[in-house]
Amino acid sequence: MGDVQALKDQVCRRIDAHRDEIIALGEDIRVHPELGFKEFRTAEIVANHFSRLGIPHETGIAVTGVKGMLTGRRSGATVAYLGELDSVLVRGHPDADPTTGAAHACGHNAQIANLIALAYGLVESGVMDALDGNISLMAVPAEEYVEVEYRLGLKRQGTIEFLGGKPEMIRLGAFDDVDMAMMTHQTSRTEPGLLSVGGPSNGCLVKLIRYVGKASHAGGSPHQGVNALKAAMLALQAIDANRETFKDDDHIRVHPIITKGGELVNVIPADVRLETYVRGANVEAIVAAAHKVDRSLKAGALAVGATLELTTLPGYLPRLVHPGLVDVYHENAAALVGADQWWEPSFGAGSTDMGDVSHIMPAIEANAKGCIGTGHGADFMVSDPEMAYLMPAKVAAMTLIDLLVDGAARAQAIKAETTPAMTKEEYLRFMRGLAQDVVWKGDGATV
Numbered sequence: 198m199g200d201v202q203a204l205k206d207q208v209c210r211r212i213d214a215h216r217d218e219i220i221a222l223g224e225d226i227r228v229h230p231e232l233g234f235k236e237f238r239t240a241e242i243v244a245n246h247f248s249r250l251g252i253p254h255e256t257g258i259a260v261t262g263v264k265g266m267l268t269g270r271r272s273g274a275t276v277a278y279l280g281e282l283d284s285v286l287v288r289g290h291p292d293a294d295p296t297t298g299a300a301h302a303c304g305h306n307a308q309i310a311n312l313i314a315l316a317y318g319l320v321e322s323g324v325m326d327a328l329d330g331n332i333s334l335m336a337v338p339a340e341e342y343v344e345v346e347y348r349l350g351l352k353r354q355g356t357i358e359f360l361g362g363k364p365e366m367i368r369l370g371a372f373d374d375v376d377m378a379m380m381t382h383q384t385s386r387t388e389p390g391l392l393s394v395g396g397p398s399n400g401c402l403v404k405l406i407r408y409v410g411k412a413s414h415a416g417g418s419p420h421q422g423v424n425a426l427k428a429a430m431l432a433l434q435a436i437d438a439n440r441e442t443f444k445d446d447d448h449i450r451v452h453p454i455i456t457k458g459g460e461l462v463n464v465i466p467a468d469v470r471l472e473t474y475v476r477g478a479n480v481e482a483i484v485a486a487a488h489k490v491d492r493s494l495k496a497g498a499l500a501v502g503a504t505l506e507l508t509t510l511p512g513y514l515p516r517l518v519h520p521g522l523v524d525v526y527h528e529n530a531a532a533l534v535g536a537d538q539w540w541e542p543s544f545g546a547g548s549t550d551m552g553d554v555s556h557i558m559p560a561i562e563a564n565a566k567g568c569i570g571t572g573h574g575a576d577f578m579v580s581d582p583e584m585a586y587l588m589p590a591k592v593a594a595m596t597l598i599d600l601l602v603d604g605a606a607r608a609q610a611i612k613a614e615t616t617p618a619m620t621k622e623e624y625l626r627f628m629r630g631l632a633q634d635v636v637w638k639g640d641g642a643t644v
């Protein structure tokens with residue numbers, strides 16, 4: 198025990214030795230936000246630090262992903278620690294990129310600072326020589342499921358298959374030699390406490406919808422047109438009509454937007470587009486709700502005789518939380534910041550592709566304070582650099598040490614007691630099975 202504590206202290210000291218550099222790095226990434234699958238600058242920063250530390254690594258995985266590997270004295274287990282490279286897009290944010298609108302409005306810049314701080318701590322302390330397992334440090338692209346049209350373009354080119362970074366990295370085999378995974382997401386929640394883990398969360402499906410009608414003079418000859426906007430409006434009402442059938446425990450969220458409502462005010466809309474997610478707490482509930490959404494979309498087309506073009510894309514799976522990993526993390530969080538600084542995990546109605554990882558291996562997504570404001574809002578910012586950029590790296594290091602000391606006993610016990618919800622192959626088959634393109638004529642014919 199004394200030895201283990203000494204290892205933890207040594208790693209934390211090395212993280213502290215780089216305090217100013219790590220804070221500057223987190224702040225630098227904060228003001229250079231990049232959207233998913235375009236995080237070339239941020240990925241290069243990660244790769245440069247890995248090179249400086251002599252960490253063997255691959256770059257360009259799923260466009261911008263970086264995977265480093267630190268090997269222990271034995272290979273009893275391999276634990277991955279992840280940091281997300283991308284930002285979200287919030288045009289009114291003070292740090293928003295004036296051209297792209299990208300802004301780090303949920304703190305992924307801190308995740309990369311955590312990842313690099315952890316790398317310095319683990320390498321410079323020499324702790325790997327005392328561990329009986331490996332640690333993979335991964336910078337992962339495109340957690341935010343945004344710019345769908347752009348990513349579909351990448352898909353058509355064959356650059357990606359899935360529209361999220363971790364699903365792509367799973368597909369490409371980056372997790373094949375990993376037994377369990379963890380990461381930290383910053384949070385601006387206002388309740389007391391400094392650290393916890395994210396609870397179970399919603400997964401989601403993504404739908405791109407186009408109604409094709411018939412253009413005609415809106416004043417002179419509307420009777421000759423087919424109004425695609427009316428089809429869309431009816432569909433939205435039909436979706437709302439289904440809400441009372443959603444069970445509370447399933448946490449279904451359907452939140453469509455109209456991205457194109459027509460061309461000109463004096464022309465009957467012939468091309469109207471919508472997007473929606475269908476979120477839910479479990480896969481069955483998501484699929485069932487998505488069926489009702491599809492039915493509603495068809496109802497709009499049927500009513501006015503429009504054609505529905507419907508693209509369904511796999512989103513992210515619900516996040517599963519491994520209790521054994523939570524225990525190890527909780528112990529170390531309490532040791533570092535105090536037992537009273539922990540809050541109990543609760544359900545999250547958002548979605549993350551860490552859910553996908555959690556379906557194929559034990560995983561946790563820790564939550565750390567240090568930020569204030571509204572997540573994905575213009576007022577989100579880092580308020581406590583020490584807490585946001587450095588503290589999570591220390592708890593992660595301590596957790597990794599506990600998992601991998603003593604013959605990697607705790608990591609091996611977690612492996613032994615866990616049957617993942619899906620194998621990688623089952624996961625890929627399931628995700629591919631969700632993807633669908635349907636053209637449905639308002640007269641009932643499917644082509």
Ligand SMILES: [Zn+2]
Nearest residue numbers: 285303341573
């Ligand atoms: Zn976010």
Ligand SMILES: [Zn+2]
Nearest residue numbers: 303305340382
């Ligand atoms: Zn995020």
